[in-house]
Amino acid sequence: MIKKRIKDLSILFVVCSAIVLAAGCVGADTDNTEVASDSGSKEVVLISTPYDTELASGNVIKQVLDANGYNVELKIVDVGLAFQGLASGSGDFFVGAWLPTCHGQYYDKYKDDIVFVGENMVGTRCGLVVPEYVDINSIEELKDHSEEFDSTIVGIEPGAGIMKDTETVNEEYGLDYEISTGSEVAMCTALKSAIDKKEPIVVTGWSPHWKFVTWDLKYLDDPKNIYGGIEHISTFTRTGFKEDYPELYEFLERYHWESSDMESIMLEVNDGKDVEAAASEWIKNNPDLVNEWLGK
Numbered sequence: 024m025i026k027k028r029i030k031d032l033s034i035l036f037v038v039c040s041a042i043v044l045a046a047g048c049v050g051a052d053t054d055n056t057e058v059a060s061d062s063g064s065k066e067v068v069l070i071s072t073p074y075d076t077e078l079a080s081g082n083v084i085k086q087v088l089d090a091n092g093y094n095v096e097l098k099i100v101d102v103g104l105a106f107q108g109l110a111s112g113s114g115d116f117f118v119g120a121w122l123p124t125c126h127g128q129y130y131d132k133y134k135d136d137i138v139f140v141g142e143n144m145v146g147t148r149c150g151l152v153v154p155e156y157v158d159i160n161s162i163e164e165l166k167d168h169s170e171e172f173d174s175t176i177v178g179i180e181p182g183a184g185i186m187k188d189t190e191t192v193n194e195e196y197g198l199d200y201e202i203s204t205g206s207e208v209a210m211c212t213a214l215k216s217a218i219d220k221k222e223p224i225v226v227t228g229w230s231p232h233w234k235f236v237t238w239d240l241k242y243l244d245d246p247k248n249i250y251g252g253i254e255h256i257s258t259f260t261r262t263g264f265k266e267d268y269p270e271l272y273e274f275l276e277r278y279h280w281e282s283s284d285m286e287s288i289m290l291e292v293n294d295g296k297d298v299e300a301a302a303s304e305w306i307k308n309n310p311d312l313v314n315e316w317l318g319k
Contacts, residue, residue, distance in 0.1 A: 061268040066094045070105045070114035073180070074207050076231065076256075077119035079288040080143075082302035084118060084278070087313055093271070101182040103129055109261045110136035115268075116260040116275060118143055124251025125149045125184040125229070138265065140258040140272070143279045144231075148242065149185050150250040151176065151192070152228030154218050155239035162243045165198050165225065176202045177213050177226040185227045185250075192249050214238070231282035233289040277316045284309070 067088075071081035078099075085095040098114055106129040108114035120126050151162055159168055176193070178186050181204045189202055210226050211234055217224035218238055225243070234240060258275050265272040284305065291301035306313055 061270050065092055066096065067115045067268065067271065068096045068098055068113070070098050070100060070108050070117040072102050072105055072119050073099050074119075074183075075233065075289045075292060076229070076285055078298050079285050079292070079302065080118050080256075080280075082298050083288070083305060086299070086302055086306055087316065088271070088274070091317065101180065102126060102184055103182050106130065106133040106137065106259075109133070109259055112261045112263075114261065115264055116140075116258065118256070118258045118275070118278065120257040120259055121147060121149065121184060121229070121254055122257050123254065125188065125254060127184070127251075128187060129184065136262065137259045138262055140260055140275045141279075142255045143258050144256040144282060144285070145253075146282060147230060147254040147256055148250075148252075149188070149227075149229040149254065150242045150245055151189070151225055152234075152240050152242055153223070153225050154214075154221075155241050156221060157223050157225075157241075160241070160244055162192060162196050162198075162245055162247075165200065165243070166196065168223075169198070169200065171223045172200070172225050174200050175225075176200050177210050177224060178202050178204050179207050179210050179227055180204065183227075185229060188250050189227055192245075192247075195247055195249060231286045231289070233286055233293045236286055236290060237293070273318065274316055277318060280312065284312075 069081055069085060071077045081097050081099075085097050088095045098108070100108060105114070105117050105119070106126070109117055110133040120130065122130060151165075153159070159165065165172065176189060176198075178189060180186070186202065186204070192198070193200055193202060214224060214226050214234065215238075228234070228240070228242065258278065260272065260275065288298070288301045288305050291304065292298050296304075
């Protein structure tokens with residue numbers, strides 16, 4: 024049954040929101056022209072979340088900046104703590120804000136205490152996802168097919184923005200489903216297990232993500248538009264960051280990439296490559312875009 028399988032898998036993976044990663048620069052292109060000198064310390068804190076998407080972007084930015092005179096501390100925390108960290112000044116910048124809907128509640132809470140820099144990726148999406156072979160196409164249909172899905176939506180960490188929206192979906196559509204909590208890893212493992220057996224399963228999903236490249240999946244239509252439509256990922260800094268690091272702020276203004284870039288790193292990681300090594304390889308294969316970020 025889905026419930027038992029998710030419960031067992033979720034126990035295997037717990038993300039501590041206070042973990043700090045200080046990953047070193049692995050194979051970054053040290054021949055790039057250095058970012059112009061900022062005033063004060065070159066040590067900065069990049070806040071990230073524990074998802075494949077943000078681990079990809081976080082490691083790419085860390086390696087590029089480390090190779091150009093900075094010492095970037097990569098701090099991995101829950102989404103709510105990422106916004107809180109910027110607002111309190113315990114972190115310097117965050118490139119993983121999914122807006123306007125997915126992380127909208129956190130943005131609304133802290134928007135007066137953080138600084139919007141710009142959108143770094145457009146065309147993202149969140150919602151409920153099922154394998155293509157599942158014979159329903161709308162969230163509304165889940166109510167009449169609860170037995171097939173064991174009345175369970177397979178979720179991720181409870182603090183994720185998509186989990187809050189899924190709770191709203193459960194209420195607004197009158198589903199009366201259990202929303203299982205766990206981790207991204209547990210969710211993907213459950214999804215793979217169901218697909219291997221061609222069983223029905225519904226999970227919280229977002230794109231870009233490697234699972235859409237690996238399997239034939241589809242979003243369920245959301246007539247009430249609770250998950251929102253096409254979204255974007257934005258960059259924010261703490262108050263005063265631009266004055267302390269004007270050149271680095273300009274780097275963040277130039278920072279942008281496509282969903283295919285992020286997915287290529289995530290696929291490498293899913294295939295067993297270390298995320299630092301996958302980020303390093305992407306940097307080496309995309310010198311023009313990296314140089315654009317650096318203002319060359």
